[in-house]
Structures are given as C-alpha cells and as structure tokens.
Amino acid sequence: MDALGMEIVSAEKESVVMTMPVDHRTRQPAQYLHGGASAALAETAASIGASANIDSNKETIFGIEINANHIKSKTDGTVTAKATPLHIGRKTMVWRINITDEKDQLICAARCTLGVVAK
Numbered sequence: 083m084d085a086l087g088m089e090i091v092s093a094e095k096e097s098v099v100m101t102m103p104v105d106h107r108t109r110q111p112a113q114y115l116h117g118g119a120s121a122a123l124a125e126t127a128a129s130i131g132a133s134a135n136i137d138s139n140k141e142t143i144f145g146i147e148i149n150a151n152h153i154k155s156k157t158d159g160t161v162t163a164k165a166t167p168l169h170i171g172r173k174t175m176v177w178r179i180n181i182t183d184e185k186d187q188l189i190c191a192a193r194c195t196l197g198v199v200a201k
Contacts, residue, residue: 098131124192127165128177150192
C-alpha cells in the first residue's frame with residue numbers, strides 16, 4: 083500500500099473506501115494511470131473488506147481472481163476505490179470495486195473473488 087500511496091478512508095464489513103494518487107508511482111511509461119495499479123487498488127480494497135468479515139485469529143484471505151475493466155484514462159490527481167460485497171460466504175467472497183476520479187467519473191470497474199482459508 084505504501085509503495086503506491088494507497089490510503090484507507092473507511093473500512094467496514096459492507097464497504098471499503100480507499101484513495102490512490104496518480105503520480106510517478108502509479109503511471110505507466112506513457113504517463114497514464116497503470117491498469118496494474120488500478121487492479122492492485124481494487125484487490126486491496128476487496129481484501130480489507132473481506133478481512134473485516136472473518137475471524138482473523140482462525141482464518142485469512144487470499145485473492146483467487148480479479149477482473150478489471152479500464153473505462154477512462156487519467157494522468158494526474160487522485161482515484162477513489164469503493165468496494166462493496168456481492169457475496170459473503172464461508173469459503174469465498176466476491177466484491178465489486180468501482181474506481182472513480184475527483185468528478186465521480188468511472189475510471190475502472192472491477193470484481194474480485196477471494197478465498198477464506200483456515201490458518
């Protein structure tokens with residue numbers, strides 16, 4: 083999280099909000115927001131939300147699948163990820179993550195499946 087400048091705004095069982103700057107750490111060589119940085123932000127938000135729904139003394143969370151559709155490009159500023167659960171099960175969870183810009187325009191629409199594994 084530190085390497086990409088990600089920050090948690092809020093983290094609850096049903097919603098996680100995080101921000102990430104669009105700067106030298108998160109841009110690709112052509113100077114646009116890197117799709118991998120968006121995917122990392124999305125999976126991080128989903129993982130934090132999923133972790134809030136387990137007993138962390140007995141279980142842990144691992145990413146199984148991430149899908150990210152990059153809708154709009156961005157060269158500077160900040161993006162905000164809002165993660166909400168589509169499914170919270172005993173063994174898997176599926177989270178929807180929308181990443182928007184300062185004008186609330188959709189930058190990336192992602193979905194992340196996470197596994198719940200006993201420690």
